[in-house]
Amino acid sequence: MSEPTHAAPEERLRLFEAADFPAYRAWYADAELDAHLGPMDEDWLTFVLADKDGRQFSYLAQEKLVAVIGVAPDPDLDAWVVTDIAVDPALRGLGWAGRALTSLMRHEALGARPRRLAYVMSDNPGARRFFTAQGWRCITETKADDMALFEAPRP
Template sequence: MELRKFLASDWPWVEKWFQDAQLDRELGPMGTDWLDAVLAERNGVQLVATVETKPVALIGCVWGDAEHPSHYITDIAVDPDLREQGIASRALHLVSDWPGHPPTAKWTAFVASRNIPAQGLLRKSLWSHAGSSDGMLKFEKSATRPTS
């Protein structure tokens, strides 16, 4: 599995994935507003995990800053036809080791309390539950790459 940056040409398969009821419920709706925002993003990145060039996962990241130094996972979606194969776990691990992100000491993710699969993914990936905020569960993990 490899990671690359999301491209405008990825939109057709993303749009198809989000016709899936579970993805639409947890992360959607996806539309051209999302696409425009992702393509204009300068404080993070949307990454595509691929296996032999086939997209298998989509992972959003926002980089930390002086006020909030942690990097954030904003979303993770797996091809609906490939669920329950460990893809999300492998992709999440690759993101923290991806050389394209700025240095950080910690990663954070917020998950809706109803999103049991995402909570299970983070726990299985050894992220620590760190409380809640605005009705979302907060998970954290120390960075695996040095911070400088």
């Protein structure tokens, strides 16, 4: 009888890689995703791969890209700010964004700053519902830039 093999984890978070870009860019054919996070182009990829402050992560399920989530530091607020969350449009509504966000919030790369924040545009009610459902609370509504600031619960 042979020894059991250890399969790779079914779901995992890792830094975004250039090899992820073709699949990710294809998601932007979806009008809703493109309206909120687009346009997606080579300039974005160049920036993400060179960025030394922020981080872009890929969330994989059985080694298939299912979500991409980004964060950037805000030293003034001593926080990491979620800059974007995108889910493969074919998988929308299945809980992938929440799983990716939970995994990100536990990631060691975010340990140096105690707060987790997200700015949400007023024309994105789905994002507002998402963060509220994740237990984040709206701490500021700003009229000047038409955004709301959400804060994650402290662990």
